Amino acid sequence: MAFLEISNLQKRFAGHTAVHDFSIDIDKGEFVTFLGPSGCGKTTILRMLAGFEAPSAGNIVFDGKNVTHVPTNQRNVGMVFQSYALFPNMTVAENIGFGLKVANMAKPTMDARVKEMLALIKLDSLADRYPWQMSGGQQQRVALARAIANKPKVLLLDEPLSALDAKIRIALREEIRVLQRALDITTVFVTHDQEEALSISDRIVVLNEGRGEQIGTPSEIYNYPRTRFVASFIGTLNQLPATVLDAGTGILSIAGHRATTSQPLGGLRNGQPCMVAIRPEAIHFGTDKNTMAAVVDEVNFLGSIVRIRTNVAGLEGEAGAVISLDVFNDPNQPPPQRGAAVTLCFSSENLLVLA
Amino acid sequence: MKSESRLGAWIAMAIGTAYFLLPLIATFEFSLRMERGVYSFEAYRVVFADPQFQTTFGYSIVMALATILLGILLVVPTAYWVHLRLPKLRPIVEFITLLPLVIPAIVIVFGYLRMYNSSALIPLTGSERATDFLLVCSYVTLSLPYMYRSVDTGLRTIDVRTLTEAAEVLGANRATILFRVIFPNLTSAILSGAFLTFAIVIGEFTMASLLDRPAFGPYLQLIGANRAYEPSALAVIAFIITWASMGLINVFGRSKSAKPAH
Numbered sequence: 001m002a003f004l005e006i007s008n009l010q011k012r013f014a015g016h017t018a019v020h021d022f023s024i025d026i027d028k029g030e031f032v033t034f035l036g037p038s039g040c041g042k043t044t045i046l047r048m049l050a051g052f053e054a055p056s057a058g059n060i061v062f063d064g065k066n067v068t069h070v071p072t073n074q075r076n077v078g079m080v081f082q083s084y085a086l087f088p089n090m091t092v093a094e095n096i097g098f099g100l101k102v103a104n105m106a107k108p109t110m111d112a113r114v115k116e117m118l119a120l121i122k123l124d125s126l127a128d129r130y131p132w133q134m135s136g137g138q139q140q141r142v143a144l145a146r147a148i149a150n151k152p153k154v155l156l157l158d159e160p161l162s163a164l165d166a167k168i169r170i171a172l173r174e175e176i177r178v179l180q181r182a183l184d185i186t187t188v189f190v191t192h193d194q195e196e197a198l199s200i201s202d203r204i205v206v207l208n209e210g211r212g213e214q215i216g217t218p219s220e221i222y223n224y225p226r227t228r229f230v231a232s233f234i235g236t237l238n239q240l241p242a243t244v245l246d247a248g249t250g251i252l253s254i255a256g257h258r259a260t261t262s263q264p265l266g267g268l269r270n271g272q273p274c275m276v277a278i279r280p281e282a283i284h285f286g287t288d289k290n291t292m293a294a295v296v297d298e299v300n301f302l303g304s305i306v307r308i309r310t311n312v313a314g315l316e317g318e319a320g321a322v323i324s325l326d327v328f329n330d331p332n333q334p335p336p337q338r339g340a341a342v343t344l345c346f347s348s349e350n351l352l353v354l355a
Numbered sequence: 356m357k358s359e360s361r362l363g364a365w366i367a368m369a370i371g372t373a374y375f376l377l378p379l380i381a382t383f384e385f386s387l388r389m390e391r392g393v394y395s396f397e398a399y400r401v402v403f404a405d406p407q408f409q410t411t412f413g414y415s416i417v418m419a420l421a422t423i424l425l426g427i428l429l430v431v432p433t434a435y436w437v438h439l440r441l442p443k444l445r446p447i448v449e450f451i452t453l454l455p456l457v458i459p460a461i462v463i464v465f466g467y468l469r470m471y472n473s474s475a476l477i478p479l480t481g482s483e484r485a486t487d488f489l490l491v492c493s494y495v496t497l498s499l500p501y502m503y504r505s506v507d508t509g510l511r512t513i514d515v516r517t518l519t520e521a522a523e524v525l526g527a528n529r530a531t532i533l534f535r536v537i538f539p540n541l542t543s544a545i546l547s548g549a550f551l552t553f554a555i556v557i558g559e560f561t562m563a564s565l566l567d568r569p570a571f572g573p574y575l576q577l578i579g580a581n582r583a584y585e586p587s588a589l590a591v592i593a594f595i596i597t598w599a600s601m602g603l604i605n606v607f608g609r610s611k612s613a614k615p616a617h
Contacts, residue, residue, distance in 0.1 A: 089542075
């Protein structure tokens with residue numbers, strides 16, 4: 001049985017449904033990220049898990065106990081907010097000890113726990129500082145320590161890194177992951193940042209307009225997006241219109257070029273139009289299977305990677321006639337010049353058919 | 356052009372300052388002339404030695420403190436709840452809190468006398484203690500615009516909703532949130548409201564007089580009607596109390612603004 005069960009969760013506001021029939025089972029110690037654009041319902045689900053919003057329908061079960069209608073202060077969850085939400089009138093130690101004090105923990109035990117938490121976030125020397133005397137990164141670490149101090153069943157992270165600058169964001173997300181693994185705490189993380197989600201999660205739930213579009217490991221989500229939304233939201237993807245030539249053998253036509261996919265085309269008929277996708281890094285120059293003639297339109301040097309935009313005659317994809325590909329930067333093998341005629345090549349495994 | 360407008364501003368300021376300060380200086384000067392031919396603080400000595408001054412002033416201080424306490428207990432939870440759960444009601448609540456500024460005190464106190472006279476359902480004018488309570492309630496009403504505004508401004512400077520949720524998720528109930536999280540973060544706002552309330556209550560005449568309570572306001576009026584120099588001394592004392600209250604508001608306001616927003 002899963003540690004955290006969300007079944008058929010719905011949330012309706014006046015004249016608008018924010019969450020449609022959302023379900024997921026999360027195991028003990030798992031790190032699950034809700035990823036999606038603004039307004040997709042990810043924060044609403046998190047707020048229902050915390051008890052700030054009452055679901056319109058569905059159930060939330062923590063460790064076998066139905067908490068759907070249990071008040072927030074009796075759920076034993078920890079939460080970290082985007083704006084830190086540290087109590088300005090309390091020192092770092094008092095902030096961390098707040099939940100312990102509310103739970104009537106004996107003072108010596110409480111002091112020891114606060115010390116332990118301070119050591120965990122490596123801020124032992126700042127116990128007597130006030131929040132306004134600390135940097136954003138330090139404040140968020142204190143907020144994290146406060147959230148886990150009374151050993152919550154579930155840790156909820158509501159875009160905790162969004163207010164921080166890039167360098168601190170990367171460092172802190174690694175710290176969060178290390179802590180989460182060390183404490184084996186079931187965690188739900190909400191973000192709109194795909195890189196953050198891909199780097200930190202055991203599983204990702206991609207949400208769109210209140211619905212779970214796809215649930216999977218970061219690798220599954222990135223490499224095998226099942227819907228056009230997931231494909232367009234995660235990473236850069238060439239989305240191209242195609243026509244099924246032979247559904248049985250997976251042969252398609254893309255702008256007049258024959259291509260095969262290893263994905264089954266069970267639901268499609270011969271002659272039916274569909275949408276296919278190829279990651280820029282899955283395309284290379286060559287003459288293997290699945291080739292397309294193209295002309296180089298733009299070459300962007302991005303450091304370790306060179307992104308090349310090409311035009312394919314007759315193609316009318318999401319980005320017009322453009323197909324982008326990424327190649328590793330190799331000083332011994334410079335990329336082609338603008339205007340050069342090239343042949344693009346990709347494997348059948350990398351040609352994805354989108355629902 | 357620029358220097359002309361600057362000169363105009365200086366002249367306007369000088370006229371304004373004179374308008375406020377000259378009567379005060381004249382009052383102070385007059386209060387020093389109790390002894391013929393010399394300036395002295397005799398009027399002040401007489402006032403401070405008057406047992407009635409001590410009684411009425413002490414009474415008004417107690418009333419002011421009770422008003423502040425009741426006002427805080429009434430206004431802070433109300434304003435907090437409006438911020439947290441009923442933000443759409445804010446304009447209505449603001450309008451209600453402004454009513455004491457447009458309804459004359461005499462109308463309010465006559466309303467109280469009709470509602471709570473000795474033959475009414477709640478006979479608050481039936482005993483001295485009950486009338487004191489009624490007086491405190493009427494002072495709370497009078498100070499409502501100032502207290503509510505101060506607290507409301509304080510609440511706008513903190514993220515009430517997130518702080519409440521953060522405390523809730525840590526297991527705190529409403530009372531704990533209010534007294535351990537919200538109140539401490541509103542200290543300077545509450546103190547501002549408290550000092551304004553204090554300044555209003557100390558010199559208030561209408562309510563205390565019509566409810567027949569021995570407050571400082573009616574004493575000021577009584578002395579003013581019967582003595583020459585002491586009323587001026589009392590007026591100066593009342594101004595000093597008001598200014599001290601204003602000064603303390605500034606001191607607490609500054610200490611708050613020295614703390615950067617979190």
